[in-house]
Each structure stands twice: as structure tokens, then as C-alpha cells.
Amino acid sequence: MEIIILILLLIFIGIFYIVSQKNCKIKNTAVKKEEIITQYKNDLEKLLKKYEGDRSKQVEQKKLFLQKTNSELSRNIFFTHEESVKIIERLLKI
Numbered sequence: 001m002e003i004i005i006l007i008l009l010l011i012f013i014g015i016f017y018i019v020s021q022k023n024c025k026i027k028n029t030a031v032k033k034e035e036i037i038t039q040y041k042n043d044l045e046k047l048l049k050k051y052e053g054d055r056s057k058q059v060e061q062k063k064l065f066l067q068k069t070n071s072e073l074s075r076n077i078f079f080t081h082e083e084s085v086k087i088i089e090r091l092l093k094i
Contacts, residue, residue: 033078037087040069044094066091 027035047065051057066088073084 029078033083036076036078037090040087040091041094044091048094 044062044065047061048058051061069091070084070088073079073087074081076084079087
């Protein structure tokens, strides 16, 4: 009887361990950086589409967006200053 309980306990612990490993995925730093950059790019494109008919409003909103993005990137632990500058330059070209 004790052997059956011990076997069931070991199976339960094994299943719990496997499930917890699947739920605890840690992203690679490069992947996380790329996700952040893609999100900024998508947000900027949405903002520009919102003001598609008014070029001056687009420029004004883009400037505000880039200022906010620059501020966020300067506080982000994933990016160095040089990387932040390159990201802002990429966003300027959109």
C-alpha cells in the first residue's frame, strides 16, 4: 500500500514539475529587445495612420511620440545609449 502511494506521489511531483517548467519560459534578451522595438514601431504607425490626412498633426504627434520613446528607452535596462539612439533613428525614418 505504501509503495502505491509513493509511486503516485512521485508521478504527481513529476507532472507538477513538467507543467511548471512549461509555464516559466524566460525570454532571451535579444528577443525581448526586438519585441520592444517592434511595439514602438507598431505604435508609431498606428499614430501616423490616425492623422493620415493632416501632415502637420502627424509631424507634431510623431515628435511627441519620439520624445516619450526616448525617455522610456533611456530608463530601460535592456538598452544602452547607443542602441537607444539607433532605435530613435529607425523610428524617425518611418
